[in-house]
Amino acid sequence: LSSEEQEILEAFDKGKLKRSKKAADTQKRHQKYAEAMFKKDARINIRLSSKDLRGLQKRALAEGIPYQTLVASILHKFVEGRLHENNG
Template structure:
């Protein structure tokens, strides 16, 4: 399967990796968290296509990056937490 060309952000991540700027995770709790995220990514059962405003898309990418996740994993995590009741709206929002 041929992959689409990388966008600038993806190319920056790849370049960073190739410059050996990444370090292994030594913290067992953090490692377990990311293993669970990776595992859930492997078991995706349905694909959903949605349209987002440019502003929302940018915010999602920024938040995902701060969390150390791909935007897909971040969005999947947010949706899962919301539908399972672990993520709720703040009063007044």
């Protein structure tokens, strides 16, 4: 753990951390996002370059998730307006 993470863990263990007043609302909102993202009721087939596929697989491995889940997450975020192209 980094020193910041260790500090947070120690504060948690000592009971010094308090739940945010908005925590329940945030949790409900994120639960809806997760349900929407993981509801898989349609199938698509796309062609990618081998380089892009390997890149996706490496990123997914780093995140600890299947690459198909990563692709679905990226598409979902884009559709929801939470993922934008960086032109810089």
